[in-house]
Amino acid sequence: MTTTPAAQLVIETDTATEPASVTVRCAGAWTVREIAQVEQRLAALACPADGQLRIDISAISALDTAGAWLLHRTIRGFKQRGTRVQVDGLRSEFGALLELIATRSTTIEPPARARIGLLASIGQKAWRNLLNFSGMLAFIGENAIVLLRSLVQPRRIRWRAVLYNLQIAGFEALPITGLLSFLMGVVIAYQGADQLQRFGANIFIADLVGLSMLRELSPLVTAIIVAGRSGSAYTAQIGTMKINEEIDALRTIGVGPLELLVLPKILALVIALPLLAVFADIAGILGGMLMARSMLDVSFDVFLDRLDDAIRMSSFLTGILKTPVFAAIIALVGCFQGFQASGSADSVGQQTTVSVVQSIFLVIVTDALFSILFNWLHIWSYLN
Amino acid sequence: MPQTTSAMVDIHNLHTRYGKAVVHEDVSLAVRPGEIFSLVGSSGCGKSTLLRAILMLLTPVSGSIRVFGQEVIGLSDEKALPLRRRWGVMFERGALFSSLTVAENVGMVLHEHTQLSGALIDEVVALKIALTGLPPDAGAKYPNELSGGMRKRAALARAIALDPELLFLDEPTAGLDPLSASGIDELVRNLRDVLGLTIMMVTHDLDLLWRTADRVAVMDQGHILGIGSMMELSQLDHPLIREYFYGPRGRAAREQAWKKK
Numbered sequence: 001m002t003t004t005p006a007a008q009l010v011i012e013t014d015t016a017t018e019p020a021s022v023t024v025r026c027a028g029a030w031t032v033r034e035i036a037q038v039e040q041r042l043a044a045l046a047c048p049a050d051g052q053l054r055i056d057i058s059a060i061s062a063l064d065t066a067g068a069w070l071l072h073r074t075i076r077g078f079k080q081r082g083t084r085v086q087v088d089g090l091r092s093e094f095g096a097l098l099e100l101i102a103t104r105s106t107t108i109e110p111p112a113r114a115r116i117g118l119l120a121s122i123g124q125k126a127w128r129n130l131l132n133f134s135g136m137l138a139f140i141g142e143n144a145i146v147l148l149r150s151l152v153q154p155r156r157i158r159w160r161a162v163l164y165n166l167q168i169a170g171f172e173a174l175p176i177t178g179l180l181s182f183l184m185g186v187v188i189a190y191q192g193a194d195q196l197q198r199f200g201a202n203i204f205i206a207d208l209v210g211l212s213m214l215r216e217l218s219p220l221v222t223a224i225i226v227a228g229r230s231g232s233a234y235t236a237q238i239g240t241m242k243i244n245e246e247i248d249a250l251r252t253i254g255v256g257p258l259e260l261l262v263l264p265k266i267l268a269l270v271i272a273l274p275l276l277a278v279f280a281d282i283a284g285i286l287g288g289m290l291m292a293r294s295m296l297d298v299s300f301d302v303f304l305d306r307l308d309d310a311i312r313m314s315s316f317l318t319g320i321l322k323t324p325v326f327a328a329i330i331a332l333v334g335c336f337q338g339f340q341a342s343g344s345a346d347s348v349g350q351q352t353t354v355s356v357v358q359s360i361f362l363v364i365v366t367d368a369l370f371s372i373l374f375n376w377l378h379i380w381s382y383l384n
Numbered sequence: 385m386p387q388t389t390s391a392m393v394d395i396h397n398l399h400t401r402y403g404k405a406v407v408h409e410d411v412s413l414a415v416r417p418g419e420i421f422s423l424v425g426s427s428g429c430g431k432s433t434l435l436r437a438i439l440m441l442l443t444p445v446s447g448s449i450r451v452f453g454q455e456v457i458g459l460s461d462e463k464a465l466p467l468r469r470r471w472g473v474m475f476e477r478g479a480l481f482s483s484l485t486v487a488e489n490v491g492m493v494l495h496e497h498t499q500l501s502g503a504l505i506d507e508v509v510a511l512k513i514a515l516t517g518l519p520p521d522a523g524a525k526y527p528n529e530l531s532g533g534m535r536k537r538a539a540l541a542r543a544i545a546l547d548p549e550l551l552f553l554d555e556p557t558a559g560l561d562p563l564s565a566s567g568i569d570e571l572v573r574n575l576r577d578v579l580g581l582t583i584m585m586v587t588h589d590l591d592l593l594w595r596t597a598d599r600v601a602v603m604d605q606g607h608i609l610g611i612g613s614m615m616e617l618s619q620l621d622h623p624l625i626r627e628y629f630y631g632p633r634g635r636a637a638r639e640q641a642w643k644k645k
Contacts, residue, residue, distance in 0.1 A: 032508070032547050033469075036499035043501075064547035065515070065579065066500070066508045073507065096578050104514045243482075243528075343528035346483030 007034040021052040027059035030067025049082045058089025068101045139336045146258045161264035169230040170272030181280035185287025193295040202296040206306035209288030214319045218280035223326040227359040231334035235355040238338025239348040266331040273327035333359040392582045398447035407433045408606045420583045425603035431586040472543035476554040478535045480527040486538045487523035493545040516541045533564035553585035569595045590637035
């Protein structure tokens with residue numbers, strides 16, 4: 001590879017004549033990689049408006065569009081200010097290029113970007129959120145209709161897709177759910193052990209672990225894991241399909257995207273999440289039991305005996321009954337955000353983030369609402 | 385190989401495989417400086433794969449590929465960078481970065497590889513966009529807001545951002561209406577005549593071939609059946625080549641080309 005000589009510029013100012021005349025001698029390769037220095041010096045080039053500017057380009061060894069543009073721009077700039085410009089030594093092979101640039105340059109004005117004020121951007125965001133919210137409501141409605149139609153004609157349900165999703169979102173989530181829930185049980189027992197020991201109430205470790213895991217923690221932990229694992233996957237899958245126009249293709253073939261893509265996911269999660277939560281219950285209690293023996297000398301027998309007294313059916317049900325609702329939230333939000341993706345790869349990433357944040361947020365808010373509801377309606381007493 | 389050292393792209397005895405499927409067997413060809421060289425052949429005959437091998441996106445089994453006189457097979461990324469700056473590539477489906485506007489797509493290359501000021505880069509970008517025949521307001525648009533033809537032009541603007549010496553075009557007119565396609569013909573010729581580019585393209589478009597290509601290589605199932613000008617090739621006796629040139633579409637394009645001359 002031959003090394004190209006960098007673009008050079010020699011500026012000679014002749015102040016003897018009146019008005020002053022400036023001669024610019026250009027040399028070297030005026031190519032996109034070489035003209036960086038020349039550009040700054042040309043920008044600083046001064047010539048009185050009534051003076052004369054001579055540009056000698058005979059020594060330019062190579063010229064590309066960027067170099068030609070720089071020359072053209074400089075010449076045009078001085079001409080507009082009224083300076084007389086004379087170009088010497090134009091070689092025929094560069095003539096065509098300079099001419100091409102000159103003919104095209106009339107159309108070239110780097111477009112100015114519209115700027116948005118603070119107030120306007122707040123307004124736009126609020127409007128977008130409102131649209132998003134109403135879009136979500138419409139999406140829930142559409143899915144309800146599809147679900148009802150499928151319940152009337154169960155053959156329309158895509159059982160293969162349901163089973164597939166059940167395996168991906170449910171079965172394959174078992175190890176991570178179990179492990180995290182087990183650790184949760186360990187942590188609760190560990191934190192509680194110190195306090196209980198102080199009152200000599202070691203045995204109540206079973207109440208602590210059992211109630212907190214069954215009623216709150218294992219449904220929550222499971223929902224959060226599934227939102228991160230499957231909710232995000234749903235958004236990314238549907239978002240990518242949307243961008244590749246696969247969703248449109250489905251519609252034209254006459255297959256409803258909701259029936260094929262959304263409903264199986266909702267059904268699968270509504271089945272999988274309660275099962276996962278039961279598994280998480282067991283794993284969490286195992287963790288607590290292990291900790292109880294090593295920290296508080298509560299043997300497995302004693303622990304299980306106490307557990308039997310401490311927790312009732314109602315404790316188990318208050319936890320488990322929440323999970324189908326969590327599942328519906330995760331699947332709906334995940335799929336809805338996927339459908340909101342548009343255009344760019346960036347938007348799939350953004351929607352996936354929004355999907356996970358929103359579904360975890362909504363799961364926790366719903367959990368709080370459930371607590372209030374159960375308390376308010378005294379549902380426990382009915383369940384006992 | 386005395387005369388091949390000056391070739392822009394020089395391929396010798398190339399063998400390529402995808403898994404177990406043989407893509408190229410003993411392919412040799414050379415692209416001379418300043419010419420428009422075209423690869424033609426039926427779908428799946430390995431044209432695009434050959435392009436990918438030249439662009440170092442795929443490693444061949446054996447053989448040699450020289451670009452600007454330098455062997456590219458097994459070249460490290462660091463050593464490949466100077467080469468990559470000297471060529472421009474336009475992919476079949478554009479491959480524009482979807483999260484950037486057209487102007488940002490083109491400008492990104494300049495920001496990455498030159499030290500020019502932001503203002504000059506903006507102007508050069510606007511110039512390139514105008515050169516490819518896009519309206520000035522296309523620069524501020526995102527690729528998904530453009531039509532297929534405009535996207536191709538935008539991809540071409542990005543490919544010529546650095547004023548490459550060698551330009552690779554993968555199906556430059558595929559999926560375009562005849563008017564846009566003939567715009568591309570003119571553009572390709574203009575680029576070569578005014579900027580002195582060497583162009584290597586893969587295409588099915590017989591009109592484009594008749595109007596622009598200096599030399600054409602016909603590929604079939606990983607072999608090269610013949611290399612020559614369109615006129616020379618159309619007189620060859622190989623059945624596949626004859627079918628290609630004298631099929632209904634081939635004949636129409638050929639007659640069109642005759643009328644022009």
